[in-house]
Amino acid sequence: MKTRENPSSLILLFGATGDLAKRKLYPSLYNLFRKGNLSNRFAVVGVARRLKDDGEFRNWVRDSITTFGEKADNLEEFISHFYYQSHDVNDSESYKQLKELVDRLDHTYQLEGNRIFYLAMSPEFFGTVAEHLREDGLTNTNGFKRLVIEKPFGHDLASAIELNKRIRSAFKEDEVYRIDHYLGKEMVQNIEVIRFANAIFEPLWNNRYISNIQVTSSETLGVEERARYYDKSGAIRDMVQNHMLQIVSLLAMEPPIRLTTDEIRSEKVKVLRALRPVEGEAVHDYFVRGQYGEGIMNGSKVPAYRDEPNVPKDSNTETFVAGKFLIDNFRWAGVPFYIRTGKRMATKSTNIIVQFKDIPMNLYYKNGSTLNPNLLVIHVQPDEGITLHLNVKKTGEVLGTTPVKLNFSTKSIDGINTPEAYEKLLYDCLRGDATNFTHWDEVALSWRFVDNISEVWTNEQADFPNYAAGSMGPKAAEELLEKDGFFWWPVNF
Numbered sequence: 001m002k003t004r005e006n007p008s009s010l011i012l013l014f015g016a017t018g019d020l021a022k023r024k025l026y027p028s029l030y031n032l033f034r035k036g037n038l039s040n041r042f043a044v045v046g047v048a049r050r051l052k053d054d055g056e057f058r059n060w061v062r063d064s065i066t067t068f069g070e071k072a073d074n075l076e077e078f079i080s081h082f083y084y085q086s087h088d089v090n091d092s093e094s095y096k097q098l099k100e101l102v103d104r105l106d107h108t109y110q111l112e113g114n115r116i117f118y119l120a121m122s123p124e125f126f127g128t129v130a131e132h133l134r135e136d137g138l139t140n141t142n143g144f145k146r147l148v149i150e151k152p153f154g155h156d157l158a159s160a161i162e163l164n165k166r167i168r169s170a171f172k173e174d175e176v177y178r179i180d181h182y183l184g185k186e187m188v189q190n191i192e193v194i195r196f197a198n199a200i201f202e203p204l205w206n207n208r209y210i211s212n213i214q215v216t217s218s219e220t221l222g223v224e225e226r227a228r229y230y231d232k233s234g235a236i237r238d239m240v241q242n243h244m245l246q247i248v249s250l251l252a253m254e255p256p257i258r259l260t261t262d263e264i265r266s267e268k269v270k271v272l273r274a275l276r277p278v279e280g281e282a283v284h285d286y287f288v289r290g291q292y293g294e295g296i297m298n299g300s301k302v303p304a305y306r307d308e309p310n311v312p313k314d315s316n317t318e319t320f321v322a323g324k325f326l327i328d329n330f331r332w333a334g335v336p337f338y339i340r341t342g343k344r345m346a347t348k349s350t351n352i353i354v355q356f357k358d359i360p361m362n363l364y365y366k367n368g369s370t371l372n373p374n375l376l377v378i379h380v381q382p383d384e385g386i387t388l389h390l391n392v393k394k395t396g397e398v399l400g401t402t403p404v405k406l407n408f409s410t411k412s413i414d415g416i417n418t419p420e421a422y423e424k425l426l427y428d429c430l431r432g433d434a435t436n437f438t439h440w441d442e443v444a445l446s447w448r449f450v451d452n453i454s455e456v457w458t459n460e461q462a463d464f465p466n467y468a469a470g471s472m473g474p475k476a477a478e479e480l481l482e483k484d485g486f487f488w489w490p491v492n493f
């Protein structure tokens with residue numbers, strides 16, 4: 001057991017009866033516990049409005065783990081650390097009671113005043129809760145205090161600034177852990193290692209050798225039960241402002257001088273500062289939006305976005321975005337970074353394809369044949385690994401070449417499933433490592449970029465739907481690359 005090196009902590013979880021807590025947070029915490037990555041000195045206080053006592057709450061947590069996680073022998077021991085308070089976060093009086101409970105558990109479990117406040121609830125409450133935590137003395141502690149905050153962090157730059165002000169009235173920047181769960185994914189974390197630990201890639205990682213980079217994050221699911229949130233957000237705010245721009249930052253950043261949180265984040269910030277703004281009419285040249293119509297998926301008919309529950313029949317919200325980013329610095333001048341993401345697409349897949357430039361001259365030219373470009377594919381999900389596409393001699397021929405793939409899969413080397421993103425991020429937070437959480441500067445710069453696009457799209461009614469559920473998005477997304485002489489490589493290439 002590694003428990004001794006892990007700090008004790010009380011985890012105060014707001015939104016304890018919600019979907020995220022049930023599907024991700026309890027199973028992840030339990031995984032940490034059963035692997036010895038959570039100190040035995042911990043307690044979880046769940047907060048939500050629903051009336052429950054500790055026993056009912058523990059049943060809820062147990063159910064969530066047996067349904068969505070992996071069960072093991074010490075599940076009951078784990079669950080005995082859970083407590084519940086029924087509490088409306090707008091009700092000022094409840095925080096006093098909460099403080100009493102927290103102080104009592106602090107003493108019982110010898111938690112040394114260490115506190116993690118996790119806001120797994122609708123963003124409209126983030127500011128209110130943070131302020132109450134300060135006003136009612138919950139943040140007044142001798143141990144560490146950390147605020148984990150779910151996305152979305154604001155709806156645009158102005159609302160993000162406002163929210164940040166409220167949060168910062170109670171927590172310092174280095175106490176705020178803004179979750180972007182893509183930063184917890186194994187292969188997203190691997191981008192830095194692939195780049196900075198391999199002599200064969202680092203010297204080529206620039207505009208002299210790379211022609212373009214493509215990042216695809218396609219989903220097969222539709223909007224599900226989340227239309228009330230999603231229809232006000234759309235894919236640009238839901239996926240591009242955070243996950244896609246984070247991936248682009250990691251792909252484009254300069255090597256940090258050392259692997260500290262501040263150094264890594266500051267290199268990512270520089271990329272976001274170097275993003276060429278896309279505004280006004282240029283939005284139409286650089287970005288494509290789409291909304292799914294009805295279609296066939298897995299042999300069954302699925303409805304159009306506008307026919308999903310709680311979606312207005314004339315919704316102008318995009319469920320698909322493709323875009324081209326240009327990064328105006330010495331390393332990347334002239335190299336397009338293409339991204340696309342959408343719901344109800346043909347396949348669930350996230351991957352990154354780095355396309356290298358053609359060699360200066362083809363010695364193996366035969367009957368009009370061309371050499372395939374070298375590609376480095378980083379498979380983020382569902383498979384995790386990398387594939388390097390090369391050309392080799394075609395056996396038995398003098399001039400013939402054939403493409404081959406060198407494959408690495410994390411499963412083949414580790415033989416186990418890599419931990420779920422939330423498990424890694426919770427672990428980082430417990431240890432006080434904020435590297436894989438987004439700094440305020442990253443959030444602000446991302447909104448600044450995205451706001452220009454949203455503004456144009458909000459003011460123009462789109463001709464939706466423009467792609468069928470089960471396809472890879474609208475035709476205009478293909479044309480975005482074709483006009484630059486490229487095409488989207490297949491996602492599972």
Ligand SMILES: NC(=O)C1=CN([C@@H]2O[C@H](COP(=O)(O)OP(=O)(O)OC[C@H]3O[C@@H](n4cnc5c(N)ncnc54)[C@H](OP(=O)(O)O)[C@@H]3O)[C@@H](O)[C@H]2O)C=CC1
Nearest residue numbers: 015016017018019020048049050088089120121150151152
């Ligand atoms: N679900 C997911 O997969 C993902 C979610 N997120 C983010 O996580 C956050 C939570 O999402 P999700 O779990 O899906 O949301 P849910 O709507 O499922 O859960 C909301 C939670 O907040 C509680 N709640 C609502 N109003 C109040 C109130 N006034 N006072 C106290 N508690 C309240 C609800 O409990 P009760 O009704 O009992 O009060 C419930 O526990 C959001 O920011 C979302 O964007 C991010 C990525 C993925």
Ligand SMILES: O=C1O[C@H](COP(=O)(O)O)[C@@H](O)[C@H](O)[C@H]1O
Nearest residue numbers: 151181217219221238239243350
């Ligand atoms: O943050 C979000 O991400 C999910 C996709 O996450 P993944 O880990 O399954 O790729 C997306 O469905 C959701 O709309 C968005 O809010």
